[in-house]
Amino acid sequence: AQTVTQSQPEMSVQEAETVTLSCTYDTSESDYYLFWYKQPPSRQMILVIRQEAYKQQNATENRFSVNFQKAAKSFSLKISDSQLGDAAMYFCAYRLRMVDMRFGAGTRLTVKP
Amino acid sequence: KAGVTQTPRYLIKTRGQQVTLSCSPISGHRSVSWYQQTPGQGLQFLFEYFSETQRNKGNFPGRFSGRQFSNSRSEMNVSTLELGDSALYLCASSLTGDNEQFFGPGTRLTVL
Numbered sequence: 001a002q003t004v005t006q007s008q009p010e011m012s013v014q015e016a017e018t019v020t021l022s023c024t025y026d027t028s029e030s031d032y033y034l035f036w037y038k039q040p041p042s043r044q045m046i047l048v049i050r051q052e053a054y055k056q057q058n059a060t061e062n063r064f065s066v067n068f069q070k071a072a073k074s075f076s077l078k079i080s081d082s083q084l085g086d087a088a089m090y091f092c093a094y095r096l097r098m099v100d101m102r103f104g105a106g107t108r109l110t111v112k113p
Numbered sequence: 114k115a116g117v118t119q120t121p122r123y124l125i126k127t128r129g130q131q132v133t134l135s136c137s138p139i140s141g142h143r144s145v146s147w148y149q150q151t152p153g154q155g156l157q158f159l160f161e162y163f164s165e166t167q168r169n170k171g172n173f174p175g176r177f178s179g180r181q182f183s184n185s186r187s188e189m190n191v192s193t194l195e196l197g198d199s200a201l202y203l204c205a206s207s208l209t210g211d212n213e214q215f216f217g218p219g220t221r222l223t224v225l
Contacts, residue, residue, distance in 0.1 A: 033211075033212060033213070035213055037216075043218075044116075044216060044217070044218045044219070045203065045216040046216070047213050047214075047215065050212075050213050091156065095211070095212075096211075097211035098168065098169075098210060098211050099169060100146065100158045100161055100169040100171065101146070101158065101205075101214060102158070103155065103156040104155075105155045106155060106156075
């Protein structure tokens with residue numbers, strides 16, 4: 001079974017600094033998708049960034065980038081120039097084609113002004 | 114494009130009752146998935162529907178059921194509610210089901 005592990009239940013970062021959230025996953029497949037989702041307090045879950053496993057280039061979306069290490073089955077999220085609005089629960093997710101998405105337990109990110 | 118919508122947003126029921134939650138996906142999306150989110154168990158997959166057929170199912174008892182209509186709207190039903198069913202129920206839609214999902218705001222169900 002595919003599992004997703006987020007080893008950091010909580011993280012804290014100073015505004016304008018950089019923070020990296022960790023995610024590892026377990027799979028025997030070679031073609032899959034990885035995602036980071038953000039869930040602000042009492043608000044909707046939104047997609048932050050996606051990565052297709054067959055692509056070697058790491059995905060980036062403005063201040064958000066990933067470090068995808070396929071052999072190590074690692075998929076970390078780097079947030080640069082952290083803003084107060086980045087405070088949220090961040091979920092790492094894995095999805096095989098046509099199979100349900102698996103989520104990690106989440107990392108709660110606090111941004112200090 | 115309008116996002117994923119879920120109704121109702123909040124629901125209070127008592128044990129033994131039945132509840133139906135509704136989800137309207139993003140226009141053009143054919144896949145709808147349902148998740149249960151609780152502080153203790155995190156996000157747990159309930160089921161996925163694609164073109165009116167259940168394609169995947171999580172490890173939930175038969176009290177949890179769902180369906181999808183021809184316009185891709187989906188409903189999930191929970192019968193004989195238990196206290197442990199109190200949770201945020203999230204619906205997510207995707208274009209074909211093998212890529213990213215877009216989530217609705219959720220329905221907060223409280224079982225007393």
